[in-house]
Amino acid sequence: MKVPLLPTLIVAAAVATMIGLGVWQLSRAEWKQQLLTQYRGASKIPPIAYPTSLRTGPPPLYRWATGNCLRPVSRRATAGQNRKGESGYVHIVGCATGAEGPGMQVEIGWSRDPNAKVQWPGGLVSGMIAPDREHIMRLVADGAAPGLQPSALPSVESISNNHRLYAVQWFLFAAIAAVIYVLALRKRRRAPPAA
Numbered sequence: 001m002k003v004p005l006l007p008t009l010i011v012a013a014a015v016a017t018m019i020g021l022g023v024w025q026l027s028r029a030e031w032k033q034q035l036l037t038q039y040r041g042a043s044k045i046p047p048i049a050y051p052t053s054l055r056t057g058p059p060p061l062y063r064w065a066t067g068n069c070l071r072p073v074s075r076r077a078t079a080g081q082n083r084k085g086e087s088g089y090v091h092i093v094g095c096a097t098g099a100e101g102p103g104m105q106v107e108i109g110w111s112r113d114p115n116a117k118v119q120w121p122g123g124l125v126s127g128m129i130a131p132d133r134e135h136i137m138r139l140v141a142d143g144a145a146p147g148l149q150p151s152a153l154p155s156v157e158s159i160s161n162n163h164r165l166y167a168v169q170w171f172l173f174a175a176i177a178a179v180i181y182v183l184a185l186r187k188r189r190r191a192p193p194a195a
Contacts, residue, residue, distance in 0.1 A: 014177055018174035018177065021170040025164070025166040026163070029163035029164045032163055043128065045063070047064035048066075049065065049066060049067065050066060051065075059136055060129055062130070064127070064129075065126070065127070065129050068124050069125060070096045071121075072095055072121070072122050073094050076092050077090065077116075082110040082151060083151070088111055088112040089116075090109070091108050091111065091116065091118055091145070092138060105132055106139050107140040107141060107151050108145040108148060109143075109147075109150060110148055110152075116147065116148065119145075119147075120145040120146075125139060128140050128153050130153075140153055
């Protein structure tokens, strides 16, 4: 029996691609593990002044820092937890930090109400730098503004490293595709010739 060329090439390319994706996920797993190790160590080194720009390098996540909010310019609330692990809303204030520059985002506390009326005038604030989906990073205040509870501090343990599992999935997909194709070829070989 002749092996069909075009389908074999397509399946071989697909299997090779899936294996390549599995190998790539293994390299991502190693990179992610190094990043998590770096983050775990970040909270143990001396505090820094809150950076107002990221001209070079990645953001200094999970570092203790102090920044100066000259005046609040915006407010938002997003889902989050307090230090007891209760779900609710964290309140984030956008701050001006000078005449120029991007300013900073400060998580000033937690409440059950996303529309809690909080009066916070700004000033010096210390806390831990956390990732922020809208602004890359924000400072999670160590304390809380009046009327709020302290927010849960960011935890490296909440970051998953599933890349090895993804690699296993890609390798399984490749194996399954190869087995199905071999079975299809066998079935074709056993089929009676067309009259």
